Amino acid sequence: MDKHVGHIVEDLLPLYQEGLLSDATKEWIEEQMEKNEELQKLAKVLQNPLEKEEIPETSESDRDKMFKKINRRLSLYQIIFVGLSFLLAIKTALINDSFGFILWYTVLGLLIYLFYSDMKMVFLFSFIPIFIWSVIKGISAYLAGQIDAEFSMLMYGFDVLQASVMVSAIHYLFALIGSVIGLLFKKLKKKEDIL
Numbered sequence: 001m002d003k004h005v006g007h008i009v010e011d012l013l014p015l016y017q018e019g020l021l022s023d024a025t026k027e028w029i030e031e032q033m034e035k036n037e038e039l040q041k042l043a044k045v046l047q048n049p050l051e052k053e054e055i056p057e058t059s060e061s062d063r064d065k066m067f068k069k070i071n072r073r074l075s076l077y078q079i080i081f082v083g084l085s086f087l088l089a090i091k092t093a094l095i096n097d098s099f100g101f102i103l104w105y106t107v108l109g110l111l112i113y114l115f116y117s118d119m120k121m122v123f124l125f126s127f128i129p130i131f132i133w134s135v136i137k138g139i140s141a142y143l144a145g146q147i148d149a150e151f152s153m154l155m156y157g158f159d160v161l162q163a164s165v166m167v168s169a170i171h172y173l174f175a176l177i178g179s180v181i182g183l184l185f186k187k188l189k190k191k192e193d194i195l
Helices: 003-018 023-035 037-047 060-092 101-116 119-143 153-194
Strands: none
Touching: 003 023, 003 037, 023 037, 060 101, 060 119, 101 119, 101 153, 119 153
């Protein structure tokens, strides 16, 4: 028997065993097997089902340890992102008369969206740190006497809250732009995976 014909028959034997071949191909394989003892032995071996190896089940404690380790790692990443967002809030904020926040908050929004795939997380990491820092800076300026005494603490506190919301919203806008870039990046990647 031709070597190539033997390889073709070997490749078709699993389909033959399952009964998935056409009648003509089935007859041809039977003819080839009558001529070759090796193919007959191989067909007999294929008739016996393979032994299934038992996969050992993991215990509850092993699973719990694994999930605890995963959650610890995710918590570490969250702490890093919170630290980065506070660092960016302090170093590049509009409050410091710096416009570097435009680039950094766009990048922060992009990274947070790529990591979490959640717009709420982008809001939390970009809006909240600036808001807190802005309120603290405004109140400390009042308490240090840098603000005219004509304002009452309540009136000034309301103004600080309004200004903090406005400044935080501006920073969040650029983080939102970054997260939209991340969303588009994920959609393009998903489309490439489909194609």
